[in-house]
Amino acid sequence: MRFSDYIIPVFIAGILIYGLIKKVDIFDEFTVGAKENLIAAFDILPALIALMTCVGMLNASGAADMLCSAVSPFLEKIGFPAECAPLAFLRPISGSGALAVYEQIISENGPDSFAGRVASVLLGASETTFYTIAVYFGAVKAKKTRHALPCSLAADLTAFILSALFVRVFFA
Amino acid sequence: MMKWIMGGLISVSVIVGIITGNISEVSNAAIDSGTKAAQLSLALLGTMGLWGGLMRIAEKSGLTNVISKLFRPVAKFLFKGISPDSEAFRAISMNITANLLGLGNAATPLGIDAMKKLEKADNPGETASRNMIMLAVLNTASIQILPTTVAALRLAYGSQTPLDILPAVLLTSLCSVCVGITLVFVFDKKGGRT
Incomplete structure (x- = not known):
């Protein structure tokens, strides 16, 4: 039994x-909220279909592996798994793109592998930065x-x- | 932006696939990936529905209001020169609360509303005010308490304990949001403007 x-x-x-x-009709409100989500x-x-096709093709062509092995000497120094490099690149740019890459990582390495856990922490602990800035400042003068x-x-x-560092700390 | 990413990824895949002789794998991936995307969103539907329903109850029962009051001291520390009774302040607290609860759909409209109210209060013209930057930086960092999407996907892909990553996620988020906030304060001192 774990705390989580x-x-x-x-x-x-x-x-x-x-x-x-507080006398809320919890069933009715639940269904309304569930429907919205x-x-x-x-x-x-639609965006997920487009981006998962891109990511799937990139992986199958071997280009993703080339990219990973090109940056892996540097990533090894900071203890970051090379499999997660594409996720780190895409995360600030596209939410569905990050989701597509994440799916690839956990289906290939398993969600409980080191790379799978680092990818999970990275995805859970960051946002689509460029999109957010664009939307927030797009609304004002x-x-x-x-x-x-x-x-x-x-x-x-x-x-x-830190995602790789903390995964090492908690799952050593 | 996205059109270049999509065009780039597909062209690179086809060219590299031809050179490395992996073109038949690329072909299979092209046919197969759409199905995978549909399966992925199917795996997400249940959790997203559950979460949407629960959060609707939290909103209707006033729980989100209670939580947003708890975060007033934090918001007071982060945002300078706005009264805690102002509309801008209220919108900011609600936006932070929605982010903490993982209500992406609610957080964005609340954040945009807060942004407009800050603009009205600070009246910075063409240049973003310090408070507007702080709000944007807070929203680009993930401060969600329960990473439900990640947990749902981990479960769908056979994780024994989908939430065991929670302490690592929370610590990573906390450190990264602190770095963002600290930098806004540092730039403040350097620039000397509000």
């Missing part, structure tokens, strides 16, 4: 009980974003380096 086994059940029960106390999940499918992008990319780089 408790998190989800307790979290779900807590939300439902709080809802009942199902539509959102469906909305990303301010077009000079000053140090917004450098600060965000420094945060991404930190997540990139």
Whole structure:
């Protein structure tokens, strides 16, 4: 029995009980919210088909392996698995692209392998930086974003380096 | 942006596939990948539905409001020169809360709303104000408490313990968001403007 086994059940029960106390019709509201998210999940499918086809073809051609072996001497020095390099490149640029690469990594290496875990931590601990900056500043008049992008990319780089480090610490 | 990535990846795949003699594998991948994408989103549908339903309850019961009040001290520290009673401040707290709970769909409209209100309050013209940069940086770092999408995919691909990565995810997120925030403060001192 692990601590992490408790998190989800307790979290779900807590939300439902709080809802009942506050006299929310939890079943009806649940179905409304679930439907919203199902539509959102469906909305990303076209982009996912496009990008998974790209990533699948790139992997099959051997080009992804070439890229990995080209950068692996440097990555080995910081202890980052070469299999996860494409994910680190694509993560700040495209959400569905990152998802496509992530799927490839965990299906080839297994979700509980070192590379699988690093990929999971990296995906869970970072965001689609360029997209977010574009959307947020697209909504306002301010077009000079000053140090917004450098600060965000420094945060991404930190997540990139630390994901491998913390996986080593927790799964040694 | 995406059109260049897509065009680039496909061209490289075909050229490299021909050179290395892997073209039949490339052909199979082209036919097969769309199916995989559909399977992937099918694996995500259940968790995303469950999460959407739960968060709708959290919103309707006022739980998200309670949580956003808990984050007022944090928001007060991060954002300078705006009153905690202002609309901009409220929008920021709600945006942070939505991000923490992993409500991507709710977080973006709230964040854009907060961005517009900050623009109104700071009135920086063509150049982004310090608070606007802080908000953008916070949203480009992932501060989600439960990485549900990652956990669902790990489970779908046969992980024994999909959530065992949680401590590593949280520590990594915390460190990366701290780096982002610290840099905004550093630039503040250097630039000397608000």
